[in-house]
Amino acid sequence: MVLAAMVLIGLVALIHCYILWFEMFAWTTRGPKVFRNFPKDLFPKTKALAANQGLYNGFLAAGLIWTFFIKNMEWRENVAIFFLSCIVIAGIYGSMTAERKIFFVQALPALIALVLLLLS
Numbered sequence: 001m002v003l004a005a006m007v008l009i010g011l012v013a014l015i016h017c018y019i020l021w022f023e024m025f026a027w028t029t030r031g032p033k034v035f036r037n038f039p040k041d042l043f044p045k046t047k048a049l050a051a052n053q054g055l056y057n058g059f060l061a062a063g064l065i066w067t068f069f070i071k072n073m074e075w076r077e078n079v080a081i082f083f084l085s086c087i088v089i090a091g092i093y094g095s096m097t098a099e100r101k102i103f104f105v106q107a108l109p110a111l112i113a114l115v116l117l118l119l120s
Helices: 002-025 027-034 047-069 073-097 101-119
Strands: none
Touching (some): 002 073, 002 101, 027 047, 047 073, 073 101
């Protein structure tokens, strides 16, 4: 179960690297295709805000990637629990305030990884 948790942690980190790229560099081009219910004129106006969010998603990814380099198992688990919990909370909040599919893309994979980690 530890291996499954680590694979999912890696997947969640990759998802957040993608979110970093999307929000920081492709917000005005891909954004309207992803968030179809938002007015198209909103994307250029919110480019800086989206880039800021992307940067935070990058920090979340970096925290998860960091867990692969921590030798002490207790610290590795605690750091992973912290960052996965942050992602779950952010994903739930995002699904309630922006788009419901954020829960399935962001929060659910992190929640599954968190549960697997806690059970291992």
